Amino acid sequence: MVAAAAVLLRPDASAPSSAPPSAAPAELIVGDGRTVTLLSLGGDDTDALLDRVAAELGEATARVEDFWGTDWNREITVVATDSPTQFAAAAPGAPAGMAAVAVADDVDLDRRVATGQRIVLGPDAHRMSDAALRIVLAHELFHYAARTDTAADAPxxxxxxxxxxxxxxxxxxxxxxxxxxxxxxxxxxxxxxxxxxxxxxxxxxxxxxxxxxxxxxxxxxxxxxxxxxxxxxxxxxxxxxxxxxxxxxxxxxxxxxxxxx
Structure with a gap:
């Protein structure tokens, strides 16, 4: 598991366990024809949060493409969690209390391939203002885009x-x-x-x-x-x-x- 963290919200932790999605994932197209899958693991808070994510992700993608270019993963997955337990299961090893984290199950830097990439939103992410959410999404999306061009020991x-x-x-x-x-x-x-x-x-x-x-x-x-x-x-x-x-x-x-x- 490879992770890149964003903003600390609060310092609580829970043991990991799996949790089924509350609804079928939604999809949209952003930026240079990228497919986004939005997956809710919780209830009202996560569903509403993903509506806000959908509204902001186009601008976040444009920011990343303007700086980094378009040669990166064509598929983006965003997972919204409803509890520390769900967050720990969706982002194993990531610090508890994060607003969001970009993770991958495996990264092959030689082939420039990352598998299981996803941005996981913490259970308190719905409390962020629109401006804060916009920053967090673009920050994590840059990590997502640069994953196969980033060494594990990079400063x-x-x-x-x-x-x-x-x-x-x-x-x-x-x-x-x-x-x-x-x-x-x-x-x-x-x-x-x-x-x-x-x-x-x-x-x-x-x-x-x-x-x-x-x-x-x-x-x-x-x-x-x-x-x-x-x-x-x-x-x-x-x-x-x-x-x-x-x-x-x-x-x-x-x-x-x-x-x-």
Whole structure:
């Protein structure tokens, strides 16, 4: 099982067990002719949530295709769960309390094939606002799209930062932006709130900085070079793509974060 997590909602956990769907899966077409299967494992909350997902998924797909291109899985499956037990069964090994997670049963990076891919929505996902749901869907859909181009040991500041770059709108010019001290370590993405949100924010800000200074194509190339199956160290990829030393880039990032954008 391969997983990529999004937003932490609450820290409860349950033992896994199987649960049948409450209704036959619904289907729709989005983006570049992709087939979406929406599967509800619960009741009123999950059915209503999937109605909202159906309304938002077209825009989320467009965001991913605009950044990443169209060469990725033609079928998208979204599963809505109604309890921690259902979530644990649909996303084995994923941390409890997540808003959503993109998982796959198996990934063959050499053949660029992922089996059993799905986005699993947590039991509290229906509480999200439309804006939050829109971000979570695009974030997880990027992980879904990039699954066969992402090494298991890819740096999480890069995988999560790029996913958030695709998903999150830029803040307004008047929104305060804390000046970062350093990129988050992989372990920072396993910490409880509020440290978890700070890790995502720093990764997102660095991805935004790179795209702003060097262009979205450079950010995409950095992902492929430093997070792909034949990845090189991120420091080397940054030098190749930006022409700057990593230490100098971090200093530029801090200056960029402190100034108007």
């Amino acid at each position: 999480r500041w890069l995988t999560e930062g790029v996913a958030d770059y695709v998903a999150r709108p830029a803040p307004s010019a008047t929104t305060p932006s804390p000046v970062p001290s350093a990129l988050p370590a992989d372990a920072d993405f396993d910490r409880p709130e509020p440290e978890l949100s700070r890790a995502y924010d720093r990764a997102w800000m660095f991805a935004r900085f790179l795209a702003d200074r060097h262009g979205p194509a450079a950010l995409r190339e950095l992902y492929r070079r430093a997070a792909g199956p034949d990845r090189v160290p991120a420091e080397d990829a940054l030098r190749e793509i930006t022409g700057a030393e990593p230490a100098a880039l971090l200093q530029q990032w801090r200056q960029w974060s402190a100034g108007p954008r």
